[in-house]
Amino acid sequence: MMDELTLVQRIVVWILPVIFAITVHEVAHGWMAKQFGDKTAYQQGRLTLNPMRHIDPVGTLILPAILLLTFTGFIFGWAKPVPVDARNFKQPRKAMMLVALAGPVSNLLMAAAWALLARIGVMLQVEFVSxxxxxxxxxxxxxxxxxxxxxxxxxxxxxxxRVVSGLLPDYWAWRYNRLERFGFIILLVLLATNGLGLILAYPMYYAHQLFFDLAGL
Structure with a gap:
């Protein structure tokens, strides 16, 4: 469907969804942390939908632009992580799991909101609006x-x-978390070798089907 658009049209269509998706994801982490007693993100002014407070030059701008311009059909990115201090949590392991899950859950809720917007377009049947x-x-x-x-x-x-770490015994969680320094490299390798696409192919397919049905597409 997106193949019908010119490059400029693709950029116009994608720019707001990308910025909102990445921004709200980070705000959700900070908001959930605040519910459990950690006000670090709030005190640093990160609980705002102003994208300028969250933009990471590489993850928010450069990488999504490269993926969009190269017609990979697969776009993602990231913002500056919101600061979370687990020492402020009464139950750090449980709280960190829920703080971590808040980001992906916010994206699923936003996907539903975008699906409803598309459904409005389908129902209107006025081309220049729809x-x-x-x-x-x-x-x-x-x-x-x-x-x-x-x-x-x-x-x-x-x-x-973070969810896996919260479920593991302390020693194994510590060992597992030490992989964090290699995480970005692992992601780049998976992306470059299409491993990421292979891993996510079926979940993405069925998730798209579900939300496109909601959108009436």
Missing amino acids: MPLIYSGVAGISINLALALINLLPIPPLDGS
């Missing part, structure tokens, strides 16, 4: 599902690894 809503909805669904599923992978420091 098509922007549908294209934006498809982009919003795609980027949010990509962020949710990638972040649920058990590769430190992704959110899924």
